[in-house]
Amino acid sequence: MAQWKEMKKDELERQYSPSRWSHRMTADDVIKAHVASMKEGTQRAHSVAKTLLDIPYGEAVGEKMDVYMPTTCPSQGIPLVVFIHGGYWQFLSKEESGFIAVPLVQRGVAMAAMDYDIAPKGNMDLMVSQVRRSIVSLVQQFSNISGVYLCGHSAGAHLAAMVLCTDWSQYGITPQIKGAFLVSGIYDLLPILSTYVNGPLKMTEEVALRNSPICLIPELKHSSSACHIVIVVGQHDSPEFWKQSDDFFKALKSSDLKVTFEDVPNTDHFSVIEQCVDSDSHLTQLLLNMMGEC
Template identity: 75%
Template sequence: MSHWTEMKKDELDRQYSPSRWSHRMSADDVIKAHVKALKEGTDQARGLAQTLLNVPYGDGDGEKLDVYIPSTNSLDVHLVIYLHGGYWQFLSKEESGFMAVPLVDKGVVVVAVGYDIAPKGNMDLMVSQVRRSVVSVVQQYSHISGLYLCGHSAGAHLAAMVLSTDWSQYTITPQIKGAFLVSGIYDLLPILSTYVNEPLKMTEEVALRNSPSKLVPQLKLSSSGCHIIVAVAENDSPEFRKQSEEYYKTLEATGLHVTMEDVANTDHFSIIEQLVDGEYHLTKLLLKMMGKS
């Protein structure tokens, strides 16, 4: 496959249109089905767990969290922060509680983070928001025995940006034990020339400073104790797969604790939708990472 810099715009648009690579259904249908699956999973989670909805982590309207709390008296609480996808311009925390379904049963707290998607929010703001959300969660839940991150697609990008934070600029340094980066984008430069950037309006300078692939030295300083799992779908586009593979290799070469998971029989959407299921490969991996398998 040619390097993205050699691709014409229509090919680059195709490579960065995940819905066009699903083998299950048409591009439009796979997105509709995705939103429906996430919403149903979130509704299910809200029926199973105690919830604290719209908890502010900052002053902005969009700076809110939803917390899914298991019925446990244990002080040894594991907590997963979930950052939703949607290309920084769709979706919200309202359909981002689905992974709590199998986790609350195991005594795990799940926090779904809201952030200001484009065009209201820009890339610098979104990155700042998710970083502040993590600090706020750690301050509110001081008895966490293990803090974990999970992000899908644009959310995996934001999770990688959290791992690459210089925490000296914040009041605390979160100790993130594990991170699941699912079908993410780690180099934003190819995005600049695609339809995705129309509402984002990123310049090259903005894309560079918000590309996790360029921030690996900072990640090593901030998150050397974190076990990072880079997961990609078998039916992600070649360009999406390349993004994950290259980021994984860069992290591995730096000596970080990183694992690559190429998830068979999944596409860009089903790879995350299935986290609603306790028997799903990635759910089991997450529970194993927490010592809860």
């Protein structure tokens, strides 16, 4: 496959249109089904968890998060999974993002989902800042957390990776981030600058570079050397999405970071994360096993 710089605009846009690569249904239908699946799973989470809704992590109207707690919390520390939703930084919210709490709270694990100001209201620098501040706020507000585990999907995987690159000295606190689950993410923003994705984002090359985790490996190693990172990609993700994950994995591996790669069979960009509502799914088990390591 040609490198992205050699692709014509229509091919580049096709590569970065995940819905056009689904093996299950049409592009429009797979997005509708994805949102419906997330909403249904989140409704289930509300029925099995103790919910703390609209907790502020900042002063802006959109800076809120939902926390799903086990109905019976252990007396000692409790692991916390922070889910960062996708939607190409311009779609979705925390309202559909509680679905992965379903199997977690039943295993004594708390889960949080936050809103961030998606485009066009928010820009990339702001979104990265908001997600970082939400992690700080969670650690400050919930003192019984035994460890933080990030889980991000698509654009959310990018934001989770940016959290791993954070200089926490600027925040006066260092969250104990023990693991990160990065699912079908984008780690180099340069290829999307000339695509439809960048329309609402309005990123310049400078903005894209400073917010590309692939360019921040030294910072990530400094801040997150003890973190176990799992890079996940769906079998039916596009070749460019697959390459994004593979390149990031290789960059982390060459820097001697603890990283593993998972190519999940018979999944597309959307079903690969949807299966996390199921306690028996491969990804859910990987996430739970990661917590058992720490």
